[in-house]
Amino acid sequence: MIDLKFLREQPDVVRASQSARGENPALVDVLLEADASRRAAIATADKLRADHKALGKLVGKATPEDRPALLAQGQELSAKVKEAEAEQHQADAALDAAHRAISNVIQSEVPPGGEEDFRLIDTVGEPRAFDFEPKDHLALGESLNLIDMERGAKVSGSRFFFLTGYGALLQLGMLQLAAQKAVANGFTMMIPPVLVRPEIMGGTGFLGAHAEEVYKLADEDLYLVGTSEVPLAGYHSGEILDLSAGPKRYVGWSSCFRREAGSYGKDTRGIIRVHQFDKVEMFSYCRPEDADAEHQRLLAWEREMLAAVELPYRVIDIAAGDLGSSAARKFDCEAWVPTQGRYRELTSTSNCTTFQARRLATRYRDENGKPQTAATLNGTLATTRWLVAILENHQQADGSVRVPAALVPFVGTEVLRPN
CATH class of the missing domain: 1.10.287.40 (Serine-tRNA synthetase, tRNA binding domain)
Structure with missing residues (x-):
């Protein structure tokens, strides 16, 4: 609020x-x-x-x-x-x-307009020029026995999938690398619950305009989270934090669930837009006056992770009409997807100022010992969708995929080859 x-x-x-x-x-x-x-x-x-x-x-x-x-x-x-x-x-x-009913007040630097009216901040790396016809991530995933959409649909319905063999190892390696980088930068590692109470889901702003995206267990009056931002925001609800030593940072590893309501016909091929995925999410509590600097830190850590998996990407400043209700400002990092000929979102980091913490009664004591509302921020460090960009950008002419060097210790091989 x-x-x-x-x-x-x-x-x-x-x-x-x-x-x-x-x-x-x-x-x-x-x-x-x-x-x-x-x-x-x-x-x-x-x-x-x-x-x-x-x-x-x-x-x-x-x-x-x-x-x-x-x-x-x-x-x-x-x-x-x-x-x-x-x-x-x-x-x-x-x-x-x-x-x-009132969304967070946007920051003055936020560009006006809708989804296509973002401001380009930076472009890193060049889209790769292929001397062969590149395959999309699903064709690669199926030929390399990494992704099984057919059996995912058989077991759970459309937009569900299995990650198999090296596909599972590739995701686990990517998430483990993200977790290690976060811990090295002072984050406390968390594996949070993925079912939360209505007051926690509502407190983070996900029961407003985007409530139709959220899965609800009506018999239990609980919600499945679409991001570990939600339980991490609720972790200190009703508490007074000690922020005298600087921001309090957590990183959550969880499965995430989204109904994808209203997205029928969009990205139905492969694992770009699915109902269940895994994600490593950064979450930070800080003093409001420190929030802008903390936002830039979260973005820098996202960029470091993208560099580690060797992806060309761009950074954009999201326009006001495309912000979620809690965000005062949001930066996205979008990786180049060769077969689509465009950039697609891989990370997002939002400065929610005091909007969530006011709803959740999360405070800190100022220099006079008086309780004040804290600021909260979040940022993606890795998620299942990254596999799309990794597979497509690192594919080779023989149908194999080169594993980024940073992920080789986790995956156990330098190249994924077709059977």
Whole structure:
């Protein structure tokens, strides 16, 4: 949730953010009205409670003749207090609903527009020129016995798959390399639960516009996570952190689940857009004033990992209309996919400022010992989709695939060859 103090002081900035996202700026006025109504309801209830308490003291000191009238007045005040408290509860609920309807305020550097209106930050490496007709990742995966889509569909349905033999080792090696790099950079390694409570899923902002992407276990009132960002954000919910030594960093390794609702017909071939995949995700808690610098660090670690697997890629600054509700700014790293002739997203890192932590009541103490809302950030360090770019970019004319040197110790071979 956004900072209500900021909203009161700079409502036009919040309206502009809503408009840039392609969302309704009128929701800002709904929130302002709900905020004012709640404050008025609190003031009314507080005054009535004070009056009732003062009257109670008078009753204790009253003469027998005056006491009945005072008791009657007390009963009347008591009824008004109950009514005012009920109105305060209603005002609290209305404020919460209006507050959750507003997305995070974008940073001033975020480019305007939609999905195609990103700002190019950097391009690293050159797309490879092949002297043979390259195969796509699925053709390679099937010929090398790395990917089995047919049996995945037989067992679980469309957009499920098996990684087999060296395909499984390649993914495990990539994720293990990411985990090792994160730990070397001061992250605490975590294997989190992948089922979370509604308040944790909602607290991270995934039950808003993209709720249809989330799998829910209705009988258990639990959600399957689409990223370990969710349980890592909930890890310190309701706590006060010690950030005196700098950001608190975690890296989560988990399976992830997405319904891919609304993506019918898109990327149906292979493992680009699937219902289940594995991912190593960085997550950082820090002071709000340190968040921008931490965002750049997460991006640098993503770039280091992409360099390790020897992929050509570009870095883009995502436009306002393509941001998730929690992100104030997001950078994507997109690798070149030869058979598609375009760049595809492999990593994403988002600065969520205080938006998630305010919902989840995650705070730290400032230099005066006063609790303040923390900032949270996240970033992908490796995921199943990387196999697409690794296989296609490192394929050879004979149908084999060269294993990037950094992954050879994990995979156990330098070249994946067809049987």
